[in-house]
Amino acid sequence: MPPHKVIVVGGGIAGIACALAMSRELSPFVPNLQITVFERHEVLSTSGGAINLTPVAQRHLAQLGILAELDRMGPDGGADVDAIELFSMRSGHSIGSIDFTDQDGNGFGGYKGRRVMRIVLSMALMNVVECTRNVEIVFGKKVVGGAEINDQAVVQFDDGTEAIGDLAIGCDGVHSAIRTRWVDPDRPSEYTGMSFLQATMPSDSVSSRIHFHSSALNISRHGSMLTSYCDRDRQQIFTAAIVQFNQDDFSRYRLEPGQDWSTQHRIKGALRDEIRSRFGKSAIPCVREMVESKADWVLYPVYQVRPGGKWCLNRAILLGDAAHAMPPRDESAAYALDDAILFARVLARYRSEPLVEVFSAYEGLRRDTINYAFKQSRRMWDRNRDMGFLEGRLKEWMMPFSLRSHRDEREAAWEFDATKIDIPTPVPSEDMVSLHSFLRERAP
Ligand SMILES: Cc1cc2nc3c(=O)[nH]c(=O)nc-3n(C[C@H](O)[C@H](O)[C@H](O)COP(=O)(O)OP(=O)(O)OC[C@H]3O[C@@H](n4cnc5c(N)ncnc54)[C@H](O)[C@@H]3O)c2cc1C
Structure with a gap:
């Protein structure tokens, strides 16, 4: 029997996309399908700054109807990104680019990059859910644990209530309660040693020439600083410094709800000083101006x-x-x-199989890709740690070679389409094999 009551924990990108994809794939076979997404926040979170969507992300958002929703939001629906240009903060010179278009200026499979505020993307996700039959989202439900009881998935909330379903899908992010309190308690999240210091500012507050077309990564030996438009009318600039940051210092730099005015004022000042000490001498005038601006920087420690x-x-x-x-x-x-x-496609294809078969088929398609991606991101990420003078120069010098040598791999990855991946045919379960051989033996 395919699952008809599905619990999704977490109303972020994975959770909503999974709910929408399951609704589309399973509805034809499961008329009484009921998917409930439980989100811990009472309302959509406005934090998080802007996010870059690659051509693959845009393709998949388009397939789920979310890209059309973003486009309907007008200029707030995000800035088109043809390329992320790379600049040296030391010399101010260009040192290459990550292109989201081919030589003729076309996106990969029709899609380029896009930088959009997270809150806008969340609103687009919610708008699509509202129009989707058999998907419901419940806010203000923080999951604190889960268990399998009487062949059912049971998730527990911090208000003492429970939800019961045939299947629970943990899409609750890096600090996942479904992972740490149920599926794999031995795998807590860990700090990467790096943090983002983010701010958004009006473009017209910057008087120097903006040195990038839509998005730039400005590198230095004290970390990198992303500068990007995040709306179609280029009214807002999102900036994020990616820097090595000591975990022991979090308490001195983190804005928390409920802090009094003077604490907030001190933290904002300390973050500004941190940014200034790293990038205040940049050779790029508009970066210097952004660094010196009165923008409120926010610290986002990055976990893995x-x-x-x-x-x-x-x-x-x-x-x-x-x-x-x-x-x-x-x-x-x-x-x-x-x-x-x-996952939604595998679930639909394996709908007559036990869930463990579904999970195993899905993992078979996904593990190697994820392991490889993790290794690649770790390697790229390490380039943002603090470096000495010589190592910093070497990084800058090597960057164009590195960009070129990974270009084909990057572009091939952007052609990926999860709707076109072949799902292996289900292998009949043991019972089915015995039934088939029994019937074969009985056959005249
Ligand atoms: C600083 C920073 C910048 C990034 N920039 C980019 C970028 O530019 N491009 C890019 O592709 N990726 C970027 N990422 C990564 C990207 O944000 C994540 O990979 C993506 O958001 C993962 O989606 P998710 O749905 O799995 O998790 P999340 O987006 O974290 O969503 C998890 C959801 O679950 C909810 N939740 C958590 N715990 C519970 C609970 N106990 N009970 C109920 N609900 C719960 C959360 O409130 C949230 O809504 C960035 C990450 C960071 C930290």
Whole structure:
């Protein structure tokens, strides 16, 4: 029997995409399908700044109807990104680019990159859910644990209530409760040693010439600084410094709800000083101006989940960051979307099989890709740690070669389409094999 009551934990990219993809794939076979997404926040979170969507992410968002929704939002629906240009903060010179278009200026499979505020993407996800039969989202439900009881998936909330389903899907991000309290308690999230310091500012508050077309990564030996438009009218600039940051210092730099005015004022000042000390001498005038601006910087420590752990038990599976959060390199949201679409397709194809067969087929399609992606992001990420003078020069000098040598691999990855991956044919379960051989023996 295919599952008809599905619990999704987490209303982020993976959770909503998975709910929408399952609705599309399973509805034709499961008329009474009921998918409930439980999200811990009471309302959509406005934090998180802007996110870059790669061509693969855009393709998958388009397939789920979310890209059309973003486009309907007008200029706020995000800035088109043809390329992320790379600049040296030391010399101010260009040192290459990550191109989201081919030589003729076309996107990969029709899609380029896009930078959009996270809150806008969340609103687009919610708008599509609202129009989707058999998917419901419940806010203000924080999951604190889960168990398999009487052949059912049971998730427990912090208000003492429970939800029961045939299947639970943990899409609750890097610190996932479904992972740490149920599926794989031995795999906590771990700090990567690097953090983002982010701010958004009006473009017209910057008077120097903007040195990039839509998006730039400005590198130095004290970390990198992303500068990007995040709306179609280029009214807003999103900037994120990717820097090595000591975990012991978090308490001195983290803005928390409930802090008094003077604490907030002190933290904002300290973050500004941190940014200034790293990038205040940049050779790029507009970067210097952004660094000196009165913008409120916010610290986002970046966590990861080591690869190789468990993704599933009998009735629960992890998708997206809950399963495999890796240091972000503009691709992670795409992996969450790939997971969601592939899992829904496998579930539909294996609908007559036990869930463990579904999970095993899905893992078979996904593990190697994720392990490889993790290794690649770790390698790229390490380039942002603090370096000495010579190592910094070497990094800068090597960058164009590195960009060129990984170009084909990058572009091939952007052609990926989770709706076109061949799903292996289900192998009949033991019972079915015995039944078939019994029938064969009985046959005249
Ligand atoms: C600073 C930073 C910048 C990034 N920039 C990019 C980028 O530019 N491009 C890119 O592709 N990727 C980027 N990423 C990575 C990307 O954000 C994630 O890979 C992606 O959001 C994963 O989606 P997800 O749905 O798995 O997890 P999340 O987006 O984390 O969503 C998890 C959801 O679960 C909810 N939740 C958590 N715990 C519970 C609970 N106990 N009960 C109920 N609900 C719960 C959360 O509130 C949230 O809504 C970045 C990550 C960071 C940290």
